[in-house]
Every structure is written in C-alpha cells, then in structure tokens.
Amino acid sequence: MRVDVLTLFPGIFEGPLRESLLGRGISSGVLDVRVHDIRDHATDRHRTTDDTSFGGGPGMVMKPEPVFAAVESLGPGDRRVILLSPAGRRLDQALVRELATEPWLVLVCGRYEGVDERVAEGLPAEEVSIGDYVLSGGEIPALVVLEAVTRLVPGVVGREESLERESFESSMLDHPHYTRPREFRGMAVPDVLVSGHHGEVERWRREAAQAKTRRNRPDLVPVSEGSETMADRPAIDDWVGRYVRAWESNDPGAIGDLFTEDATYFTAPHREPWRGRDEIVAGWIGRKDDPGTWLFRFEVVGVDGDVGFVRGWTEYTVPVPDADSGRFGNLWQIRLSEDGRCSEFIEWWMAEDT
Numbered sequence: 001m002r003v004d005v006l007t008l009f010p011g012i013f014e015g016p017l018r019e020s021l022l023g024r025g026i027s028s029g030v031l032d033v034r035v036h037d038i039r040d041h042a043t044d045r046h047r048t049t050d051d052t053s054f055g056g057g058p059g060m061v062m063k064p065e066p067v068f069a070a071v072e073s074l075g076p077g078d079r080r081v082i083l084l085s086p087a088g089r090r091l092d093q094a095l096v097r098e099l100a101t102e103p104w105l106v107l108v109c110g111r112y113e114g115v116d117e118r119v120a121e122g123l124p125a126e127e128v129s130i131g132d133y134v135l136s137g138g139e140i141p142a143l144v145v146l147e148a149v150t151r152l153v154p155g156v157v158g159r160e161e162s163l164e165r166e167s168f169e170s171s172m173l174d175h176p177h178y179t180r181p182r183e184f185r186g187m188a189v190p191d192v193l194v195s196g197h198h199g200e201v202e203r204w205r206r207e208a209a210q211a212k213t214r215r216n217r218p219d220l221v222p223v224s225e226g227s228e229t230m231a232d233r234p235a236i237d238d239w240v241g242r243y244v245r246a247w248e249s250n251d252p253g254a255i256g257d258l259f260t261e262d263a264t265y266f267t268a269p270h271r272e273p274w275r276g277r278d279e280i281v282a283g284w285i286g287r288k289d290d291p292g293t294w295l296f297r298f299e300v301v302g303v304d305g306d307v308g309f310v311r312g313w314t315e316y317t318v319p320v321p322d323a324d325s326g327r328f329g330n331l332w333q334i335r336l337s338e339d340g341r342c343s344e345f346i347e348w349w350m351a352e353d354t
C-alpha cells in the first residue's frame, strides 16, 4: 500500500514511521509511506502557505494553491485523498477496513484555523475526523489513520488471526487479556483461563467481551441483546476484579463506577445499608480511612440469573488488634444490572473460627 502524507511539519512523522509495526512494514517494503512538505509547493519568496480569513476573524487559513500543487506533484493514478478535519466523517473500524482495501491513500494535514474549503471541494478530498475534539494539526490524526489502516494490510501485523478478535471487528469490544504472574497484588487471573480447557476458555472470552461491551460501550450492544437478563459468569468475575482494584486505589470515581445510582450496599445484613451511589462511596472511603491493612482473596462460586455469589477471605490487620480486626470468611451476593454495575450488594462477615 502506498500512502503520501502532505504536511507543514514533516518532522512530526519521523519517530512514528521509524518504530514498531509501521517502521517494520516500511523497511520490509509492504508499506510505501512518503511524507511531503507542503511548503515546498509554495511559489512566493517567503514560501507562504497560509493567509487571513475572508470575512474576518482570528487565525490563519491554509491556502489552496500549495495543497493542490502538492497533490498534483504526486503524478497520475487512482488514489483516495483524505483531508483530516474535525468536521469530517468520524473514523471508525468500518471506514478503516474500507480504506485498507485502497492501494493508494493521500493524507492532507491541516493547521491553524483549517484549510481553504476549496481543497475538500475541488481536489476533491474526503474529510475525516478522528473524534469529536479539536487538535492543533492534522499530523496526529494522519498517524492515527495510518496506523489503524496499515495494520490491516497483510504482512504488517504478524499473526493475522489476532486482528479478527479485536475490538469493533464484531461490533463488540475485545475480551480482557491476562499474562503472568497468575496472581498480582491480590488480583487473580480467572481460573478458567489456566484450565487448559479450550472450549471453556472460548466461552469465557465471548461472554467477557459481551460483559465489557455492555459496561463500557452500551451503545454498541444490539437492542435485543441489551434487554436480556444479565446472567453471565465473566460479568461477575469482571465486577469482582474491579471491586478489588477500586479497594486498592480507594479512588471515589472507580468506587462509584461499580454501582448504579440507586444501589443498596449492606456491609452486613444486620447493619443499616448504604443507599445510593454517593452514600456508598462516602461509606466505603470512611471505612478505608480506619487504620490498618486489608488482604483479600475472592472466588466466584456461582451465578443465578442476575445474581452472583462470591466467597472470600479477608485479613484485616490493625496496629492494636480490636474487635474489627482479624481473619474473616466473607460471602457476597451481588445483583448486577444490564450495564455491569451492581444494584444490590449484600456482604456477610464471619470470624474465621466460627
């Protein structure tokens, strides 16, 4: 695949085009990426590429002549010209796939207030945005397009099967990945992944990807699927993992993210529950502010409908042991909503010798 990049700042591309997959794709000859300085196509003594805006207003606008000249200097051929612009069609994996089938792309990077409208109109150039925010120039967006597109070009990514499972390839996010160590800071890799049972691993990954999609990107979930009852084991595994991480970080955002707005949290059924996300966050942080250290170990023992059952072991060590400290067995009942948040949490504590 050939890609020509037109920019006022060619230096920005040096590092990214030298390193990692892009660098290797270029040095192996699978990718032919050429970066051109638009300024080389300015014709006046000062090599001017921008001018003030007709109609007034702050900021400069990139002139059309040097951009047209730069594209025309590439010679004839069937190419697709893209102008990076926050006002363009938003880049997604479907567009990336489409662009990856093109033999030749030209990426035009804007700067300042943008590029004279006649570039999009007259070249013509398709406007493409990488997201709903404004950057100072089109160079980083061009690199985003370049990296997303070229990794689909055969020979750029080593094992092509790894592409098929990626996020968005099946309107779903990728499943969670784990590597060694098997246990890290009290967080264990789900047992099924080390079971050696290929079918079970596949099933877990599929369900975990669904659970993650429902939680992080409910907009991607087909309506029929989203309205089903939450009943999967990876969703509970995922929630427990996030619970432990939130406990370690004690970050109010991460804690609040675990619960629905109107969730109920029974720290033990005989105590008054914390009601609502704000009260849960405040109660949790108040509890963590007590002196001492906590050690956790948890195991999901079952799922029934939208409820997960978790067995745990806790060790709470305080400088001067008191009635609350010691080793405990725990039992949790977690009710999950469709978006993967907990709407009801019930926890039983049992001193280890009971």
Ligand SMILES: C[S@@+](CC[C@H](N)C(=O)[O-])C[C@H]1O[C@@H](n2cnc3c(N)ncnc32)[C@H](O)[C@@H]1O
Binding pocket: 083, 084, 085, 086, 087, 108, 109, 110, 111, 112, 113, 114, 115, 128, 129, 130, 131, 132, 133, 134, 135, 136, 137, 138, 139, 141
């Ligand atoms: C400061 S921006 C111009 C913003 C423009 N005045 C607007 O409000 O739409 C300068 C250049 O950065 C690039 N750019 C900024 N944000 C972008 C985005 N989200 N996607 C693609 N290109 C972007 C474009 O090439 C643009 O011409």
